[in-house]
Amino acid sequence: MSDTGILSAAPDRGTAWRQEIAATLRLAWPLAAANLLQMLVWAIDVMFIARLGTIPLAAASLSFALFGTLMWSLTGLTGMVSALIAAALGRGTGVVREVRRATRMAMWLAIISATILAVAMYRGEAFMLMTGQEAEISALAGEFLAVLGWAAIPMLLCNVLRSYVSALDRPVIATVVVGLQVAVAALANYVLVFGHFGFPALGMVGSALASSVTAWLGVLAYVALIQSDRRLRSFHIFGRWWSPDWSYFRRLIVLGAPVTLTIVAEGGLFNSAAFMMGLIGADQLAAHTLALQLAAFAFQVPFGVSQAATIRVGYFYGAGDRDGIARAGWAAIVVGTGFMLTTATAMLVAPLTLLSLYIDPRAPQYAATVGFAVVYLRVAAAFQLFDGFQAVAAGSLRGLQDTSAPMWIALVGFWIPGLATMLWLGFRTPLEGLGIWIGLLVALVVVAAGLLGRWLLRERFGLLPVQAA
Structure with missing residues (x-):
């Protein structure tokens, strides 16, 4: 490098x-x-x-x-x-x-x-x-x-x-x-x-x-x-x-399999949200699809920062430089979360402009869809920050070759409080689609908090290398 x-x-x-x-x-x-x-x-x-x-x-x-x-x-x-x-x-x-x-x-x-x-x-x-x-x-x-x-x-x-x-x-x-x-x-x-x-x-x-x-x-x-x-x-x-070289082959599986399960946990929850929306109504499903597409495009930037964090942290991990690890991880978190703050602001102040990338938000036939989508984008503005943070924090931990514990944080966070909130608010209260989006937000908050704790306590968990001379 x-x-x-x-x-x-x-x-x-x-x-x-x-x-x-x-x-x-x-x-x-x-x-x-x-x-x-x-x-x-x-x-x-x-x-x-x-x-x-x-x-x-x-x-x-x-x-x-x-x-x-x-x-x-x-x-x-x-x-x-x-x-x-x-x-x-x-x-x-x-x-x-x-x-x-x-x-x-x-x-x-x-x-x-x-x-x-x-x-x-x-x-x-x-x-x-x-x-x-x-x-x-x-x-x-x-x-x-x-x-x-x-x-x-x-x-x-x-x-x-x-x-x-x-x-x-x-x-x-x-x-x-x-x-x-x-x-x-x-x-x-x-x-x-x-x-x-x-x-x-x-x-x-x-x-x-x-x-x-x-x-x-x-x-x-x-x-x-x-x-x-x-x-x-x-x-x-x-x-x-x-x-x-079977030692490297095994190492890749040991490190990569938990990442695979982490992605399945997150992707599975978001795909489940689409099926739930389909049970509520066509307009809410269409609005969900539009809002989630905008969030997905925005997510590609912190996802890129996460990939960079894995490399930067991984370099200092190999060098045994604990100060470098801290700088690399926090720098990536600041960059990734900072960008998501920008997109969150756009979702709050200009939702119709963003929706116009896909449909004419002033067309009468889209009135109901747009109404729901604007509400979902307000929630998306909040979960943008947590989604970006959890992605970059996970990337930083991968640089420390720590993947198993983050996998469990994701599995628990997405599928217990997240799914439970989606089901309760979406089908047991008048919130319906909004309740499902609040459930997605809850999941991301819980996972982000868990990964932050893991990152903050990386020394206590024995994730750091021996300090280089």
């Missing part, structure tokens, strides 16, 4: 903090931009499928909800390689060997876990029927998922390579690759969904194939850019790819 934020001379306290914040921002903004562009890649798929009709759109929406949640969770499993790489760089001994083996095993894990996911997607239709979806929608979703599932392999490989280049201080490469994927996704969908340039019109299946094409070109782009960069090339991560 370059010496961003770490100087050979000992700076004064104020200078050290300024340097750390600058280093965090330098690492976080390309990752946040890549996160936002990745959402655009998924949005392009939906845009093209929407032109096929309401039934295909419904099938695709359900498919993306299932596949997207599982994919997001597996990125937590493989993405922990960034913490291992950062720690190796911080230690400064045997760096090439450690980085190469950790990255190679992360690629193995990506291929294995993605293959399991792809095979599981052949049961997509059965899952949709089990959740009470219509037979026609379930059949289309099953066909779509059977093809889309195989895109998981290149997608997870992209996640590993993105973690690799980011941990080695080349995060802009991730932004460039995902930006390229946006263009490829649009072209591939245009060609394969509707049939252009001599290709047959494949409909929804064409969009699923377009996802694979987009992801595999992303892998090729990463390989080309890594091989063209002297520093990235010097670790030879593609050499002897067939040679296993």
Whole structure:
């Protein structure tokens, strides 16, 4: 890693903090931009499928909800390689060997876990029927998922390579690759969904194939850019790819599996909220979808800061620098929470402007939806702060290779007070949809408080390394 934020001379306290914040921002903004562009890649798929009709759109929406949640969770499993790489760089001994083996095993894990996911997607239709979806929608979703599932392999490989280049201080490469994927996704969908340039019109299946094409070109782009960069090339991560190192493989599973369960806990709760809204009414479900989309876009920035925090904290963890760990973690928390304060303010003062990104908020047919959405955005303004905080705090703890306790904090916080509040206020009081959103807020507050306590008491919990001499 370059010496961003770490100087050979000992700076004064104020200078050290300024340097750390600058280093965090330098690492976080390309990752946040890549996160936002990745959402655009998924949005392009939906845009093209929407032109096929309401039934295909419904099938695709359900498919993306299932596949997207599982994919997001597996990125937590493989993405922990960034913490291992950062720690190796911080230690400064045997760096090439450690980085190469950790990255190679992360690629193995990506291929294995993605293959399991792809095979599981052949049961997509059965899952949709089990959740009470219509037979026609379930059949289309099953066909779509059977093809889309195989895109998981290149997608997870992209996640590993993105973690690799980011941990080695080349995060802009991730932004460039995902930006390229946006263009490829649009072209591939245009060609394969509707049939252009001599290709047959494949409909929804064409969009699923377009996802694979987009992801595999992303892998090729990463390989080309890594091989063209002297520093990235010097670790030879593609050499002897067939040679296993089971100690790193096990380490990635031990550290990454709790992250996967953490993501499933959060994603599962938010997906449950959508099903609950559907039981209350169409207008409230539509309003929920719009408000949550805005919150999800805003979340991509602190999510990028969280990824940066894992790397920055992980570097100091490997170096045995406790002061550096504290600066890196708190700097990331300030940056991530500070951004969410800005988006929270926008949700409070300009909700109609934000909603106009999706619909005409003054159109009579959307009056009820807009009314509910404005109310939900007020709650979203509050939970933005806690959502951003818990994401960055979790990322900082991952830099300390602490994932099991945060998993339990998430499981308990999201699924006990959070779900209980949603069910009680949503179905036992007149609050209905607002009650469900208050339940989401309660969950995020509890999880954020738990992670803050874990971070504050990191020394007492034995999470810190022995102070370097």
